[in-house]
Amino acid sequence: MKKHVKTVIKGNLSNTVKTGGCGTCQSSCQSACKTSCTVGNQACQK
Amino acid sequence: MTQLNFADIHYFSVLNQNILLDVNSGSVHLIDECTMSALDALKMAEGDFERAAKLLNTEENEALVQLKELVKEGLLFTPDETGGFYQPPATTVKSLCLNISHDCNLACGYCFAAEGSFGGQRLNMPLETAKKAIDYLLANTKRTFCEVDFFGGEPLLNISVVQATVEYARAKAADVGKTIKFTLTTNAVGLTPKIEKWLDEAAVSVILSHDGRQKIHDTMRYFPNGRGSYDVVSANIGRYVVNHPDGDFYIRGTYTNKNLDFVADVEHWLQKGWRRLSMEPVVEKEAAYRIKEEDLPKIKDSYNKLARLYDAKRKEGQPFEFFHFNIDLQHGPCLLKRLTGCGAGHEYLVVTPEGDLYPCHQFVGREAWRLGNLATGIERPHLVEELKTAHVYNKPVCKKCWARFYCSGGCQANAQLFNNNLLEPYEIGCKISRLRLEYAIWVAVVPLA
Numbered sequence: 001m002k003k004h005v006k007t008v009i010k011g012n013l014s015n016t017v018k019t020g021g022c023g024t025c026q027s028s029c030q031s032a033c034k035t036s037c038t039v040g041n042q043a044c045q046k
Numbered sequence: 047m048t049q050l051n052f053a054d055i056h057y058f059s060v061l062n063q064n065i066l067l068d069v070n071s072g073s074v075h076l077i078d079e080c081t082m083s084a085l086d087a088l089k090m091a092e093g094d095f096e097r098a099a100k101l102l103n104t105e106e107n108e109a110l111v112q113l114k115e116l117v118k119e120g121l122l123f124t125p126d127e128t129g130g131f132y133q134p135p136a137t138t139v140k141s142l143c144l145n146i147s148h149d150c151n152l153a154c155g156y157c158f159a160a161e162g163s164f165g166g167q168r169l170n171m172p173l174e175t176a177k178k179a180i181d182y183l184l185a186n187t188k189r190t191f192c193e194v195d196f197f198g199g200e201p202l203l204n205i206s207v208v209q210a211t212v213e214y215a216r217a218k219a220a221d222v223g224k225t226i227k228f229t230l231t232t233n234a235v236g237l238t239p240k241i242e243k244w245l246d247e248a249a250v251s252v253i254l255s256h257d258g259r260q261k262i263h264d265t266m267r268y269f270p271n272g273r274g275s276y277d278v279v280s281a282n283i284g285r286y287v288v289n290h291p292d293g294d295f296y297i298r299g300t301y302t303n304k305n306l307d308f309v310a311d312v313e314h315w316l317q318k319g320w321r322r323l324s325m326e327p328v329v330e331k332e333a334a335y336r337i338k339e340e341d342l343p344k345i346k347d348s349y350n351k352l353a354r355l356y357d358a359k360r361k362e363g364q365p366f367e368f369f370h371f372n373i374d375l376q377h378g379p380c381l382l383k384r385l386t387g388c389g390a391g392h393e394y395l396v397v398t399p400e401g402d403l404y405p406c407h408q409f410v411g412r413e414a415w416r417l418g419n420l421a422t423g424i425e426r427p428h429l430v431e432e433l434k435t436a437h438v439y440n441k442p443v444c445k446k447c448w449a450r451f452y453c454s455g456g457c458q459a460n461a462q463l464f465n466n467n468l469l470e471p472y473e474i475g476c477k478i479s480r481l482r483l484e485y486a487i488w489v490a491v492v493p494l495a
Contacts, residue, residue: 011121017128021383039384040451044377046380
């Protein structure tokens with residue numbers, strides 16, 4: 001535990017380039033988002 | 047130590063919380079004021095820790111040391127494993143948006159579909175065309191899970207074709223070992239109990255359009271005779287929500303510069319007991335209700351209030367969903383998905399009643415972007431290629447933007463509409479995305495503080 005910094009998410013995004021790409025997740029504009037593309041708020045279905 | 051790139055981190059303060067995002071790993075840190083100062087100094091010293099240290103007091107230097115530790119631990123200034131190079135995979139269609147009706151029973155003031163017609167004729171899609179669209183999807187996809195959205199115009203004006211298409215698609219998909227998920231986007235004017243029952247039985251997810259407060263809703267969403275649709279639509283949506291306490295649906299609204307205080311519209315929905323919500327900015331280049339640069343402070347204020355409301359309701363045990371706050375920082379989409387973006391024109395296509403193919407629902411009617419037809423297939427493969435390669439690594443502005451893996455470069459149709467250049471995103475859209483994302487990240491991390 002650091003005094004000045006609290007890490008709340010240890011991410012691995014960059015590495016998912018090796019493991020991802022299955023294409024199971026929903027297309028980003030195909031539901032409640034029809035005018036402002038947002039991909040980061042989708043869930044991985046893997 | 048290699049050169050630190052400040053486009054690979056983002057630190058910001060919202061609602062008395064300092065947050066530090068490591069863009070390439072997706073790691074998130076909560077930081078104190080000393081660390082904010084240390085980051086400012088590091089930036090001023092162009093990433094040179096020794097030079098930065100000379101600008102800081104003792105406690106801030108402690109924070110600087112901790113930042114250096116995060117770098118060593120792979121949690122800060124993490125390099126991008128792709129090296130900024132991405133070759134999109136071979137095209138495979140995954141989702142279709144069927145504009146099942148280019149007609150509408152409303153005449154909404156802000157409709158990008160020009161009252162459903164998209165600037166063309168008012169037409170319903172014939173069943174044969176819808177079947178060909180399903181055949182096209184199944185013949186051109188390598189995915190096991192596909193999606194079809196019924197859109198318009200108003201899809202309930204052609205409900206018999208919607209119903210027959212779902213039946214046909216389910217059978218055809220099963221024959222080839224695939225699953226299709228269906229959604230339907232409706233203005234809810236014609237949402238009868240009978241149709242509701244069918245939607246349930248057919249497991250069709252529903253997007254219900256509503257703009258919130260009556261005055262706001264009726265200003266834009268009215269019948270062709272000018273009468274507001276609030277009363278009719280609210281009654282139908284209200285019944286649907288009551289009947290579907292755990293339903294797979296969203297209430298979706300559009301805000302314009304007439305309701306920059308759209309948090310009040312979200313509150314209006316909550317007062318009705320509607321809790322699965324989405325509210326998005328209007329897409330408009332010229333009309334008086336368009337979003338302008340000077341509107342951004344008020345928009346920020348609304349997201350600020352919305353984030354506080356979201357957190358308060360969560361603490362009260364009365365949580366609600368707000369689509370653009372649904373950010374899963376630990377198990378979000380993989381990097382390849384974020385590079386693919388919305389997939390318009392290669393993963394995602396729209397079919398018009400005439401069988402024409404466009405990259406997405408917003409491109410419909412822009413003749414230069416008609417990709418082909420169900421009968422002929424893709425006639426303009428160069429446009430597909432252009433859309434596929436319009437990803438964040440090829441967009442100069444995005445390469446330097448911390449939000450690049452969250453918005454995935456923004457809406458392609460908006461870039462084309464506002465700048466006539468897929469590689470140049472719609473700037474106001476970017477600014478809204480960034481501030482909305484800051485609040486979404488806050489919403490996600492504040493319970494972990």
